Amino acid sequence: MSDLFSHGPGGTETGQETARDGRGAPRPLADRLRPAHLSEVIGQDHLLGPDGPLGTMLASGQLGSLILWGPPGVGKTTIARLLADETDLSFVQISAIFSGVPELRKVFDAAKARRTNGRGTLLFVDEIHRFNKAQQDSFLPHMEDGTIVLVGATTENPSFELNAAVMSRAQVLVLERLDDDALERLALRAEEEIGHPLPLTDEARAQLLAMSDGDGRALLNMIEQVAGWRVDAPLDATKLSARLTRRAAQYDKSGEYHYNLISALHKSVRGSDPDAALYWLARMLKGGEDPRYLARRITRMAVEDIGLADPQAQAFCLGAWETYERLGSPEGELALGQAIVYLALAPKSNAGYAAFKAAMRLAGESGSEPPPKIIRNAPTKMMRDQGYGQGYAYDHDAEDAFSGQNYFPDGMERPGFYDPVDRGFERDLAKRMDYFGKLRAKRQGESG
Template sequence: MADLFVTPADETRAPLAERLRPHSLTEVVGQQHLLGAEGALTRMVAAAKEKRGRLPNLILWGPPGTGKTTIARLLAEATGYRFVGVSAVMTSTADLKAIFAAARVAGTRTLLFVDEIHRFNRSQQDGFLAPMEDGTITLVGATTENPSFELNAAILSRAQVLVLERLDEAALEALLARAEAGEGRALPLTPDARAALLAGADGDGRFLLGQVETLFSISPREPLDRAGMAAALQRRVPVYDKDRDGHYDLISALHKSLRGSDPDAALYWLARMLVAGEQPLYVLRRLVRFASEDVGLADSNALTITLAAKDAYDFLGSPEGELAIAHACLYLATAPKSNAAYVAQKAAFKAARDSGSLPPPKNIVNAPTKLMKELGHGAGYAYDHDTEHGFSGDNYWPDRLGRQSFYRPTDRGMEKRISERLAFWEQLRAERQR
């Protein structure tokens, strides 16, 4: 099986993004936290060069177009590894076995780069474990998905996960400068259109260079303005600020409009983001967060509705699925608001960190053995269902911590009823402690 990633024989016919691939790790843009002087990859390469040390197995996690493939190639070159690159989409278990067999007889260390490694199923992922363990290969996997959810725990325990960041404006501008230097001419855009081009790339360097290649091929007589560029690319350019604040400004506007219970404003900002090309699943993630942070128990259906909108969008896709996003947006905007759950979670987490490993009181500790019963585990526990009102008022707090109050419901929506219920239980608790 031929490797997936092969430099074209006629480099002049390769896409611009391929022609502009960096030739060393120092030329990679936008990942200084990994490739700077004190970056993790910089230290790994230095260690591998000393006394022919080995590179660790790695999982490169980041958005598209951030340099995962390039970094893997350059890691192999910098450390003297034989590079083999495959895509999980196009590679079978038999192909992997052939790669492992070839690596065993290659006579040199092999870096196996697997693009979209999350596409392999669980059993295929398990196939990497033995070659990783015995040093047949050094695995460098690339994924755009959260490795915690998509990769086997056994692989994660044998590999370091490195997070690549979406390319910021400075990194994207550096790519534009390289493209212009390679072409020997400036990009035919006005400053405003150039800023819009950077914003529309949304941190994806490969996508940006694809757009640049199209613009160079057009060679207009005059620099294109924003509208001219959009027409030339046959793609509406998101109207985001050139300093990238626009992306965050719009999601902030949506979030605050929802919090302020203005359904029309919320729907407007939602439309602005989706029409500008924002990823619907990103918007849905923010809506799901809002449902817990700003609506909470005032209307617990809010979380159900937003998760259902995500499922509906996954099922229908665009444009039909976008109605479900609007549905969720309007529900959140018109729901009663409470951040009591959010405040309670933060307070409880702080108390847990500050209090250390305090044991539960013995009355609520399990006592499955005779010895544990003799030690007093479970002694005095009151079974709530056997008490009047189904409430015992028992103690559930570590003795050294005492009773705490984290959750303070509001008088809005369902939390008004919750507040009344908690007040009733507190009254019963006080009566039984007299």
């Protein structure tokens, strides 16, 4: 991926000239490098290229309402502003954090007046997911009659946070975080703008890029700090870390990152990769996830993906959970890590899980079919007269302690739910299933 930002004017003198606005106030580096045209935004080529959705819209001259979904610092606001320039629409920006119904009414009234005078409005709503349902609904009539072209920006998954009505009237475009190549190109642009290279070793430079965590704005802010340092020699990675704080990794315990990371953790365990599983566990813990939530999910993994292939797995997870409750953080988190390793390396089977789901499905389909009379209790004479319990064979009295009687409802064809795998302890269970199956056929043949 290429860098997001435009090639700013180079040279020390030019850089100094552009470092202040018309009133003499200093301009941040990120603002000085902001693209002036959409063609300069090259970090989101999958959207802006000739075959991308935005490129296609602009070529056709028809810009529809959009939801720009992506992490911070990848150009959502810049793209919205430049879309207005390219389509000759008035650009109006509001933030869902600071705007309520009165502010929205003023915006809509102004857009109507503008439309009467022949000018359209691109309404850019930052953090649009923070508006409640009623506030989101207020956009609908103005989107439908063409008063506004809505461009909403969000860092949260729109399918979780936005009304279905808004989603149906706007196209969701996904902006990507900047990769290392993009960040390096952005750093080169910044160095040309400030007029000198950063005083960093190659290792420290790589660390600086990593510290931005894919956020171009964060990188430029850190570059601006580094560029102002007076040093005698390039700083190494250790000295850079002492001067700069790493940007906190993106993580929201109730949002998209939460679901993505727990999915990655679960699938790494299922895929028998302890190293990957530990990495995703660490990512969630570093992000501030509640270890009790992780303990519950880890126990679920034992039940769902290992099951009876290793009957000890569930107990191991419950023990790790209890250990965490007794030790707390951070010591107790080690027990959760050990449980993850145990599960990743355990034999896998979802046979019990699949059998339970199949039984639940058949139970829902079969209605209120009663048990056969032979296995119903008969505590009263009337029930005995009705045949309850008649013919029941007490298995402990039968040969091999197995009667082979039918325990499904009368007339129901015997289903097969549990199909053990040939791994771990389920190998032994498969042998028992086969043994009882043959013995059942023999007993039923004898009774027939």
